[in-house]
Amino acid sequence: MESGVVLGGSFAGLLAARVLSEHADDVVVIDSDDLATGATGPGAPHREQLHALLSMGHRQLERWFPGFTEEALAEGALLGRGPEVQFHVDGVRKVDVPRLRMLSATRPFLETLLRRRVMALPNVRPLHGRATGLLDDGRRITGVQVAAPGAPPGPSGAEHTVLGADLVVDAMGRSSRLGSWLRANGWDAPPVSRMRIDLGYATALFARGDELPGTVIAHATPGPANHYQPRLSEPGALAAVEGGRWSVVLAAYTDYRPGSDPERFLARMRRCVAPLRTVADSCTMLGEVRTYRFRESARRDFTRLTRFPGGLVAVGDSVASVNPVYGQGLTLAALQASSLAVHLRSGAHPHTAARGYFRRARTVVDAAWSTATTADLAQPHVTGPYPRGYRLTRWAGDRLMTASVHNREVNSAFMDVLHMNAHPRTLASPALLLRVALTRPPR
Numbered sequence: 001m002e003s004g005v006v007l008g009g010s011f012a013g014l015l016a017a018r019v020l021s022e023h024a025d026d027v028v029v030i031d032s033d034d035l036a037t038g039a040t041g042p043g044a045p046h047r048e049q050l051h052a053l054l055s056m057g058h059r060q061l062e063r064w065f066p067g068f069t070e071e072a073l074a075e076g077a078l079l080g081r082g083p084e085v086q087f088h089v090d091g092v093r094k095v096d097v098p099r100l101r102m103l104s105a106t107r108p109f110l111e112t113l114l115r116r117r118v119m120a121l122p123n124v125r126p127l128h129g130r131a132t133g134l135l136d137d138g139r140r141i142t143g144v145q146v147a148a149p150g151a152p153p154g155p156s157g158a159e160h161t162v163l164g165a166d167l168v169v170d171a172m173g174r175s176s177r178l179g180s181w182l183r184a185n186g187w188d189a190p191p192v193s194r195m196r197i198d199l200g201y202a203t204a205l206f207a208r209g210d211e212l213p214g215t216v217i218a219h220a221t222p223g224p225a226n227h228y229q230p231r232l233s234e235p236g237a238l239a240a241v242e243g244g245r246w247s248v249v250l251a252a253y254t255d256y257r258p259g260s261d262p263e264r265f266l267a268r269m270r271r272c273v274a275p276l277r278t279v280a281d282s283c284t285m286l287g288e289v290r291t292y293r294f295r296e297s298a299r300r301d302f303t304r305l306t307r308f309p310g311g312l313v314a315v316g317d318s319v320a321s322v323n324p325v326y327g328q329g330l331t332l333a334a335l336q337a338s339s340l341a342v343h344l345r346s347g348a349h350p351h352t353a354a355r356g357y358f359r360r361a362r363t364v365v366d367a368a369w370s371t372a373t374t375a376d377l378a379q380p381h382v383t384g385p386y387p388r389g390y391r392l393t394r395w396a397g398d399r400l401m402t403a404s405v406h407n408r409e410v411n412s413a414f415m416d417v418l419h420m421n422a423h424p425r426t427l428a429s430p431a432l433l434l435r436v437a438l439t440r441p442p443r
Contacts, residue, residue, distance in 0.1 A: 001350050002026065005144055005165040007086055007131045011111055011372060012172030012230035012316025012333035015422075018064050019341045020167065025253025027124045027161060034116060035198075037124035049203045051107040055419035060334035065117050069103060072113055076242030077105035080216030082339045086116045086416075088273045088303075089223035089401060090233050097415050104216050104239045106247060123318045132160065134181045136167065139349045140310030141168050164389060167350040170314040172319045174298070178314060187309055192299040193369075195385070197323055197376050199294040200257025204265055206246040206283035216240045218275035221325075223405075225396040228378040230256055234272040235325070238279060241378045245286065248278050251325050254381050262291045281305045297376070302358040310352045313340060320365045322372035331420050335364040370424050371417065386387050396436075400427060403439035410435050 004020035006013045008033030020027045053061070060066050067283060073079060082098040119122055133145040143164040151160065170178045179189030212218075217240070222233035230252035238248045250258040250268050258268060262285055269280035299320035302308065316333040342348070343357035344360075374393060376382050387393070404411040413432050416422040426432070 001166045003028070003165050004167045004350075005030065005163055006169045006171055008142065008171035008173060008316075008318075009033065009115070010171070010173070011107070011114065011240050011330055012173075012315075012318075012336070013076040013169070014111070014114045014264070015060075015064065015120050015337035016169045016171055016315050016340060017124050017431075018121070019337050019344070020119075020169070021121045021124050022341070023344050024166065025123060027121075028127050028165075029051045029118075029124065030127045030129055030131050030144070030163075032128075032130050032149070034149075035119065036128070039154060046378065048106075048108070049201060049324075050237060050247045051110075051330060052237075052239075052322075052325055053103050053105075053110065054331040055101055056333030056385060056421050057334045058101065059293065061114075061332070063104075064337070065114070068113065068117070071111070072103060072105060075109075075113070077109065077241045078216050080104055084214055084216040086215065086218040086275065088121055088218070089405050090222040090225040091220070091273060093273075093412050094405045097408070097412050099412075100415060100419075102217055104241060106241050107300075109242050110330075123400075128164070131172070134185055134243055134312075135162065135164075136185050136187075136309055136311075141165070141312040143166055151297065155398055168312050170312070170318045171316050173317040176314070176318040178318060179300070182309075185309075187347050188305055188307055190302045191304055192298055192300050194296050195373050195376060195382065196296045197294070197379070197382055198254050198257075198296075199251060199323060199325065200253070200291065201249055201251035201291045201294070201324070202251045202258040202260065202265060202289050203247060203292045204262070204289045205241075206248060206279050207239055207286060208244050208283065211242075211278050211282040212275055214442075215275055220273040220276070223401050225402075228375075229380075234268060236269065236272045236276050238276055247281060248276060248279060253379055257293070258289075258291065260291050262289055265289045278295065294324055297369070297372060299365060301362070303355070308353045308355070310354070311350055313354045314359050315340065315361075318341045319361060320369060322368050325375055326368075326372050326375070326418070328368045328420065332364060332368050335420065336361045339364065364420070367417075367420065367423050396428075400436050405435040406441055407435060407439040410439060 001024040006017045006029045008030045010242045083096045087094045115307035129146045131144045132147050135143040147160050182189050219237040221235045222228050226232035232406050236250045238246050241247045242246045266280045269276045313335045339360035404414040
């Protein structure tokens with residue numbers, strides 16, 4: 001392959017560029033932010049929110065960038081192990097999973113390290129601009145049309161150029177325009193599945209001292225005892241991040257969404273579990289409270305298309321974007337990049353329709369979608385669509401969640417699924433269900 005073009009230079013796009021670097025002579029990453037300067041501007045307004053890098057995502061980063069963990073730790077990130085990572089359900093701390101590991105840092109910090117490693121590759125280069133459309137020859141995508149930074153909207157003009165490519169990767173995120181571009185070129189757009197959840201979340205930074213020794217991450221969520229209702233069990237999470245800071249996020253739905261008022265944010269922290277109460281009482285808030293709204297989970301199913309051009313794939317939120325409270329987004333992007341790597345290493349020609357890639361990517365998307373939407377349907381304002389057998393799945397899930405608070409083996413299996421180390425179907429194994437049935441809360 002002579003050339004590859006990646007549309008979008010955030011987490012998913014950078015990982016895709018790393019994959020393409022092993023197959024293309026020249027890889028161009030187009031972004032509306034100037035990647036050469038390390039900018040993370042308005043292209044992703046949620047970047048400043050607390051993001052989770054699950055265990056599988058951490059493993060994938062280390063796979064593609066050996067030594068990434070040591071580099072991140074040297075520059076201020078933290079690595080939580082076992083009891084340093086706490087999970088609470090209905091205000092009760094779950095039994096620890098000793099082998100659990102989570103890298104804790106802000107998303108801009110991780111993207112900066114990632115960008116530095118990717119842009120140091122000899123055949124990868126950034127292009128500051130905005131993709132405005134696709135070019136094709138009736139069989140495959142042959143390139144993209146690019147507008148210069150600040151150019152007015154429009155399909156043509158002196159400030160627009162054409163960039164040829166053997167393979168184009170859509171990493172434009174939730175706002176991807178790929179569907180409309182495909183229709184404009186005579187192709188079908190992928191069908192979209194949606195689940196409206198009306199989530200709001202807010203993140204604030206605090207000065208970190210020794211007020212929580214031995215804690216790197218603490219996460220609290222309502223569970224079966226409180227009918228999964230945020231009003232009954234205040235959800236939130238904190239993570240120790242670079243620069244001697246705590247990053248704290250609060251999340252809830254509909255009219256209970258957190259706002260940007262600092263005093264109200266602190267008041268909600270004080271109704272949460274002990275680690276968040278301690279930070280609210282002991283630490284100084286740094287800067288403002290940043291809010292973000294997530295109206296719906298959405299996925300585009302490329303495998304359902306009967307006609308699809310060659311020379312084109314999609315990764316990250318361009319394929320699927322699920323409720324961020326479960327922290328799957330970064331890890332899902334990493335697994336899709338690995339799916340692309342397997343596809344290209346299989347000998348598939350980049351000019352042919354990438355059906356093999358989309359089938360592989362669908363496997364990991366199905367797992368994330370199942371985990372997130374099954375949990376979301378427990379919220380009374382979420383009205384479906386309900387999957388077949390939902391009532392039985394919900395009944396079993398409630399009992400598994402309750403058992404995971406006290407039973408280490410059950411919690412280990414539960415966390416493997418949450419961290420995308422295992423498929424959700426593993427939670428239905430007879431041996432695990434027997435452990436769930438036999439688990440009784442301590443008196």
